[in-house]
Amino acid sequence: MDRVTAATVFNRICELGSLSAAARALDISRPMVSRYLDEMEKWAGARLLHRSSRRLTITPAGEKILEKSRALARLAEDIADQGTQRDVQGILRVACAHSTATHILGPMIPAFLARYPALRIELEINNQPVSLVGERIDLAVRITNDPEPGAIARRLGECVxxxxxxxxxxxxxxxxxxxxxxxxxxxxxxxxxxxxxxxxxxxxxxxxxxxxxxxxxxxxxxxxxxxxxxxxxxxxxxxxxxxxxxxxxxxxxxxxxxxxKTLGIYGLYMSRDRQPAALRLFLAAVQQRLAEDVPAAS
The missing domain is CATH 3.40.190.290 (D-Maltodextrin-Binding Protein; domain 2)
Incomplete structure (x- = not known):
């Protein structure tokens, strides 16, 4: 199996706290997530996570491997970035609510545009659902547990x-x-x-x-x-x-x-086929932003 992908899957499991959540975030099956975790443990030669019916706990070996797997994922992303930067251009129209713009997308967009300077982002702020087709929206980011039908809904994180x-x-x-x-x-x-x-x-x-x-x-x-x-x-x-x-x-x-009650944060878009590089990378950047912004326990 692809060890870089296995490292990415392991990172998401640790960030989200469950195999099922990692599967939803990465848009792959739960059994596939388990296979990638098994691959990581074979590669490391140690158990990385303690698994029970209620929770996952990272082991001391897992803590050390997590640092390395995050570095590996960043390196792989940087290498891939060299080939995709020239393809990330044009206009990406994103719709979201006011709080999402203020606390999630607004803070991350400057760095994203610095990384892909040929891209232009148009952020449409509207607290009501939008028509992706009618309003020519490439991506709507919504906080909800009931995404609107008629579009692909990719879970990006959670709103606590x-x-x-x-x-x-x-x-x-x-x-x-x-x-x-x-x-x-x-x-x-x-x-x-x-x-x-x-x-x-x-x-x-x-x-x-x-x-x-x-x-x-x-x-x-x-x-x-x-x-x-x-x-x-x-x-x-x-x-x-x-x-x-x-x-x-x-x-x-x-x-x-x-x-x-926790709400999901979803990216809504129209098709998985021929997905523009800008949309794919922006979705990944939003996921990363949310994973890094997990609130501390009270």
Whole structure:
């Protein structure tokens, strides 16, 4: 088997924490991921991961190999890059929501364009779904668990949410300890969702759904985050959106024993056939950006 590919697969398993997640991210089968992992362990002559029904744990040997496999993947990418740079040109039209542009795509695009200077990227920011064909969009990046039908949906990563409120709000109204407590609080929510239900997993993996209500809604997570920082109420927003306010003390994470439902981050495009080099490389760059931006445990 291709050892460079095996190294890439091993890297993705370690980044995402499961073989199934790596299979989805790389768009290959779960058995193929297992075969590449077996190849890496044969090549290293050691067990790299401890596998159980619940989780994967990297071994000390795996930690050392991971450093080398990442270096190998970067070297292979640089070599391949020399041959593809001349093919990465023209216009790549990408659509995404405001928070995705601010926290995911915007920070990575300058380096991507520096790497492929003959390419031009047009970023269309729209919080509503777009028509890939009708609006001539090459790629839509969407945070959802239900990608729109009619296009290929490639899972690029995960969007982790947090429930948070300002210290001033919590001092005045108290701190919710469980999802059920949220019914007694002013919850700031997304205006485009008809039914306002927040879903959580407890420490045992049980799903808990709570109906919430509040006096303010908005279609952009940054507005909800700002309102929460100003003491308006409790918000559930992407961790990447709230991170700066949490780190500065403007917002406080709530209910550590209950994890908000995780959403997928998908790249939507029309065809796998004759996929332009720019699209293929941009998808890989977004995946890498998301893998490097895994939030720290609270």
């Amino acid at each position: 949410s947090v429930v948070c409120a300002s210290p001033a709000y919590l001092q005045q109204y108290g701190t919710p300890q469980t999802p059920q407590d949220l019914t007694q609080h002013n919850c700031l929510h997304y205006s485009r969702f008809a039914g306002q239900r927040w879903q959580f997993n407890d420490r045992n993996g049980e799903v808990i759904t709570t109906t919430i209500s509040g006096n303010f809604s908005a279609g952009i997570s940054s507005v909800l985050c700002d309102a929460a920082s100003a003491g308006c109420g409790v918000a559930m927003v992407p961790e990447m959106e709230a991170r700066a306010a949490i780190n500065s003390g403007q917002l406080q994470r709530l209910m550590p024993d209950f994890t908000p």
